[in-house]
Structure formats: C-alpha cells, structure tokens
Amino acid sequence: MFKLIFWILRASAALTRRTGGVLATQLHRASLAKTGAGTWFQAGVRFDCPAQVEVGADCYIWRGVGVSGRGDHAHLRVGDRVQINQFAHLDMEGGLTLGDDVLVSEHALIFTHDHGLDPHSLARPVPKNVGSGVWIGARAVILSSCTQIGAGAVIGAGAIVTRDVPAGAIVAGNPARIIGHRHTKEVAA
Numbered sequence: 001m002f003k004l005i006f007w008i009l010r011a012s013a014a015l016t017r018r019t020g021g022v023l024a025t026q027l028h029r030a031s032l033a034k035t036g037a038g039t040w041f042q043a044g045v046r047f048d049c050p051a052q053v054e055v056g057a058d059c060y061i062w063r064g065v066g067v068s069g070r071g072d073h074a075h076l077r078v079g080d081r082v083q084i085n086q087f088a089h090l091d092m093e094g095g096l097t098l099g100d101d102v103l104v105s106e107h108a109l110i111f112t113h114d115h116g117l118d119p120h121s122l123a124r125p126v127p128k129n130v131g132s133g134v135w136i137g138a139r140a141v142i143l144s145s146c147t148q149i150g151a152g153a154v155i156g157a158g159a160i161v162t163r164d165v166p167a168g169a170i171v172a173g174n175p176a177r178i179i180g181h182r183h184t185k186e187v188a189a
Contacts, residue, residue, distance in 0.1 A: 001166045008107060008148075008152065009113070009116075009186070010130060011099060011151060011168045015068070015108060018118070018142050019172065020086075021038070021040060021041065021042050021043055021052050023043065024041045024042060024043040024044070024045060025040055025041045027038070027047065028041045028047070028055075028061075029042075030048070030121065030185050031047070031050040031051070031162050032047070032050050032051070032053045032054065032055060033050075033051055033052065033053055033054050034054040035054075035055050035058040035173065036055060036057030036059065036080060037057045037058070038057050038058040039055050039056070039057060039058060039059040039060070040061070041061045041063075042062050042063040042086075043059065043063060043064045044063035044064050044065075045061050045062075045063065045066075045067075046047040046052060046056070046065070046066045047066075047067045048067060048068045048069060048070060049069065049070055049074055049085055049092075052069075052074050052075045052076065052092065052107065053075070053076045053078075053092070054075075054076070054077045054078065055078040055082075056078055056079045056080035056082065056100070057081070057082045057086045058080055058081045058128045059078060059080070059081065059082045059083065059084075060082075060083045060084075061083075061084045062083075062084065062085045062087075062088075062153030063086050064086045064087040065084050065085075065086065065087065065088050065089070065090070066087075066088075066090070067089075067090045067092055068089070068090075068091055068092070069092035069093035069094075069096075069112065070093065070172065071089050071093060071123070071127075073093065073094050073095050074092050074094075074095065074097070074117050074123035074125075075092060076090060076092040076095075076096050076097075076098075077096070077097045077098070079097075079098055079099045079100035079101070079102065079132065080100045080101070080103075080155075081100055082098055082100070082101070082102045083101075083102075083104070085103075085104060085105050085106045085138075086106050086107075087106055087107045088105070088106065088107065088108045088109070089108075089109050089110070090110050090111075091105075091109075091110060091111045091112050091113060092112060092115045093112050093113035093123055093125055094112030094124075094125030094126040094127050094128065094144065095112060095125065095127040095128070096110065096112050096127075096128050096152065097127075097128070097129045097130065098130045098134075099129075099130060099131045099132030099133070099134065099151065100132045100133070101132055101137065102130055102132070102133070102134045102135075103134070103135045104136045104144045105135075105136055105137050105140070105157070105163070106138045106139070107138055107140075108137070108139065108140045108142075109140070109141045109142065110128065110130075110136075110142040111141075111142065111143055111144045112114040112125065112126055112127065112128045112144075113126060113144055114126060115142040115176075119135075124144075126144040126145075127147065128142070128144075128146070128147050128148070128149075129142050129147070129148050129149070130149045131148075131149055131150050131151030131153065131167060132151045132152070133151055133152045133154070133155050134149050134150075134151065134152065134154070134155045135153075135155065136155045137154075137156050137157035137158065137159065138153045138156055138157045138158070139158045140156065140157060140158060140159045140160075140161065141159070141160050141161065142155070142161045142164050142180045143160065143161060144151045145162050145163060146161045146162060146163055146164055148164045148165070149161075149164070149165045150164075150166045150167030150168065150169065151167045151168070152167055152168045152182050152183075153165045153166070153167060153168060153170070153171070153182070154168050154169075154170040154171070154172060154182055155171055155172075155176065156170070156171075156173070156176070156179075157172075158174070159171055159172050159173060159174065159176040159177045160174040160175050160176055161175075163175075163176045165176045165178075166178075167183050168182045169182070171181055180183070
C-alpha cells in the first residue's frame with residue numbers, strides 16, 4: 001500500500017511540474033516580444049517587462065529565474081540554445097544581449113545599471129553583451145562595470161566580474177582575473 005501511495009504522489013508531482021511548464025511556456029509565448037520554436041519555460045519564471053524580451057529557439061529557462069528592468073533602455077535579447085538555470089537574475093535595465101549557446105548557472109547575477117554612490121540617484125543604464133558560447137558559473141556576479149564578455153569565455157563559480165572579459169578567457173575570483181584560456185591547457189593555480 002505504501003508503495004502505491006508513494007508512486008501516486010510522485011506521479012502527481014511530475015504531472016504538476018510538466019503541466020506547469022506547459023502552461024508557463026504558453027503564457028510566456030503570448031507575452032514576450034518574441035519566442036523561438038522549441039523554447040521551454042518552467043513555472044515560476046518572472047519578467048518585469050515581457051514586451052521588451054526576445055528569446056531565441058531551443059532555449060530552456062528554469063524555475064525561479066527573474067528578469068527585471070524598466071525604462072527606455074531596458075531590453076533583453078537571448079540567442080538560440082541558451083540555458084538559464086534556476087534562480088539566476090538578469091537585470092535588463094541598460095540592455096542585455098546573450099549570444100547563442102550561452103549557459104547561465106544557478107543563482108548567477110547579471111547587472112546592467114548602476115546608481116553610483118548615491119542610492120537615491122537615478123539608475124544609469126549600461127548596455128552589456130555576452131558573446132556566444134559563454135559559460136557563467138553558479139553564483140557568479142557580473143557587475144555593470146563589465147560591458148562585454150567575449151565569445152567562448154568562462155566565468156568561474158562565485159566570480160565577481162568588474163571589467164570586460166576577452167574572448168576565450170577563463171576568469172575566477174574576487175575581483176575576477178584571467179586564470180587561463182579555454183583553447184589552451186594551461187590554467188593558473
């Protein structure tokens with residue numbers, strides 16, 4: 001009897017997740033400016049201004065992802081085959097572009113605006129471009145002072161990125177520094 005109850009509970013939870021994902025995907029397809037074929041949204045994804053968001057084909061956006069930002073410069077463009085994992089937060093206030101094949105790991109934060117030292121000042125939008133094939137590790141923070149992450153770069157888990165990252169670079173630490181290059185076998189200790 002216990003096994004039957006356990007199986008029923010697991011099956012209902014799986015059905016709820018699947019149904020929630022189907023509903024979330026349909027909702028976001030209707031509300032976003034553009035959604036490519038094969039893109040999937042889990043339930044619990046939040047967009048502040050969905051009409052300013054374009055998502056390419058074959059993307060996967062996990063539960064708990066938040067996209068915030070308003071104003072004249074706010075927009076988010078996501079390329080094809082992008083995966084944004086659970087509880088990542090993307091700030092699109094200054095404009096954010098993610099190239100094709102980008103991976104954003106859990107709890108990563110990407111900021112595109114700054115207030116300077118005065119918390120009451122108006123937000124200063126800073127556009128940001130993340131090149132194709134970039135990997136952003138779990139809990140990495142990309143601050144507004146970084147405006148460009150080159151194609152194929154890797155941002156290590158927990159890195160605090162304060163300046164631009166060249167193509168193919170592997171960066172880690174606080175503040176993030178180059179520890180290697182993706183196309184060579186040498187990585188600094």
